[in-house]
Amino acid sequence: MSTFASFKSLARAMFLGFSRDRGALFFTILFPLMFLAIFGGVFGHQTTSKVKVLEVGRAAVLDQAVAHDSGGLGKVMKVTRASDRAAALRKVEKGDADAVVEQRGGELVVHYSAADQVKAGTVRGLMDSLVQSANQAASGKPPAYKLATQQVEDDSLKAIQFFTPSLLGWALASAGVFGASQTLVTWRTKGILRRLQLSPAPIPTVFAARVAVSLAVALAQFALFVLVAQLPMFGLRLGHAWWMAVPMVMAGVLAFLSIGMVIGAWAKTQETAQAVTQLIVLPMAFLGGSFFPLDAAPSWMKALSYIFPLRYLNEGMLNVMGRGLGPASALPQIGVLLGVAVVGALIATRLFRWDAA
C-alpha cells in the first residue's frame, strides 16, 4: 500500500471538510479580511480635520493671509465670517467651531475653548505665525531664518504597511490553533482517531496530511491578504524581500498548529477547546501587536509581548513585507517559531490520548 496515496486522500478529505465548513471559512478567511478593510480604510487615509475659525468683523491680518495663501493654510484651516459675535462665541463654547478671531486695531484677538486642547493649541500656533509673518512683512526685510520640516518615516510606511502583516498574523494564528485543536478533539470524541488507529495506515501520515492542509490554507490566506491589500484603495507596497514571508508564514503555521495540538490533546470536549483557544488567541493578538503597533505600547506590554509566538510572526512579516528590510531580517523570528513548534509538538505527544474514555 502506498503511504503517499493515503496521505493524498486524507489531505483531500480534510480539505473538503474544511472548505465545506462555512463557519470556518468565514472566520479564517473573510473575517480577518473585513478587519483589514476596516483598519486599512480608517487609518489608511488619516487626516486631521481642519480647524474651524469664525471671523467676526474684519480681521485684516487673517484676510491677507488667506488671500495670499498658496494652499498650505487652506489645508489646515477653514475661515467663516460671522456677523453675530455673541452667537459665534457660543459656537466655540459648544465645540461647533474651534475659535473666534477678531482684530482690534493692531491686536488680533483669538477666543478659544480649553475643552479641545489640541485644536486650541493649533489655532493659537496658527494665529501666532500669521501675526509673525505680518510683522515681518511690515518690516520690509527678508526673513533671516526659515523652517524646513521632514517626516522621519518613508512616505510609504502607511497604516496598511503595518496592518497587512499584523492582521494576517492574527488570521494565521487563529486558523492554526482552532484548526488543530478542533480537529483533534472532534476526531477523538467521534472515534475517528480510534478508527485510524485500527487501519494499517501509518499514524504520522495522518498528521502530516492535517499539517499539509493547514499550510495550504495559510498560503491561500497569505495570497488573498496581500492581493486585497495591494488594491489601489488600500495601496500596500511590498518590500523587495516579501517572498521571505512565505517561509515565515509556514513556520508560524507550524507553531500555531502545535499550540492547537496541545489544547486539542488536553481538552475533553469541543466547547472547552474552543474556549481555551479564544482565551489564548485573542490576548495574543492584542499583546502580540496584531491590532496596534507595539512601538507605541507601554514598556510592560512590550516586555510581555515576547512570550507570545504571534509577536515573532508579526515582526518577521512586518520586516520583510512592510518595512522593506532584507530577507535575513526574518530569520531569528523563523527560528523562534520553529522552536515553539517543536516544544508544542513534544508536549502534545505527552498529552495525547486515542479515545475519550
Next chain:
Amino acid sequence: MTQTIEVAGLRKRYGDVQAVDGVTFAVEEGEFFGILGPNGAGKTTTLEIVEGLREADEGEVSVLGRSPWPRNPGLLSRVGVQLQASSFFERLTAREQLQTFGSLYGVPAAKADTMLEAVGLADKADVRVEKLSGGQAQRLSIACALVHDPELVFLDEPTAALDPQARRNLWDILREINTEGRTIVLTTHHMDEAEVLCDRVAIMDAGRVLRLGPPAVLVRGLDAPARISVASGVLGLEDARLLPGADGADDDGVSLTISTRDPSAVVAAMAGRDALDGVQIRGATLEDVFLDLTGREFRP
C-alpha cells in the same frame, strides 16, 4: 477447524474496576460469533483488547495467528472494524467517506460505489453523512469496515438506536457478509439479535463469560417451560390449569397464559375445545437464559 481468534485468561483492570476478569473463548473461521451482555459487562473492553486498541493486563490473545498488540499494520489490513459511534469525517459525502477509508487500506477509489451498492446506499452516494438517517449511517459505517475485503469483521452494537425496520434491514446485510465466508464478531445487548444472527454466543456479565454456545442449545439447556397465551375469556382459568400437560395458568385480564413443558399436548387439548383464538406460543429466549444465570432481569 482453524481458530480465527483465540483468547485465554484475559484480564483488564481500570483503577478499582476489574472490567475483564478471566475471559476465555475461541472463534472459528467463518463463524458468526456474538458477545452478549448488559452495559458494563466487559464486552467492549474484551473486544478492544482483541482488536488491538488496548493491552491486556493478563492473558493470551491471538487473531489470525498473530498478536494484535502492539499495533500490527499487517494484521490490521486483514481485519475490518465498525465502531460504536459512527466515526465519520465531517462534511464528506457517503462516497468520499468510503474512498477516504479505502485509501487507508490502499483500496482503489472505484470500490466505493461497489460497497454503496452492497449496503443499499447507491442513491445516497452524494449525500453528506450528516444528512443520512440512523440506519443509513449505520450501513455506511459497515460498508467502511468492509471496504478492504477483510477476513475478520468486528461489529460493536451495530443496531443500537435503530428502529425495528432498520434493524431487520441491517440483519439481512450482516447475514450476507457472513455467507461470503467472513468471520464476524458482534457485540450486542439485544438478545433477540444474537439469537437470530449468531452461530454461537458468549454471555458476559461482570467481566466473565457465563455461558458459551449456540443460542438454541443455551435456551434448550434451560429446560424452561413454553408459554401459551390466548385472549382472556376464551378459556376459564380453572379449565386451563387442568388441561393435560399444563404446569400452571395465569390470567391477567387481558390474556390467559399457560406454562407447559409439553406444548403440543396443551395445544391439542385447546384445539379440542375450540379455544385457540389469538393463540401465541413463546419458547424460552436468551433473556431467560440470562435471567437464569444472573438471577436478575436483563436490562441493557
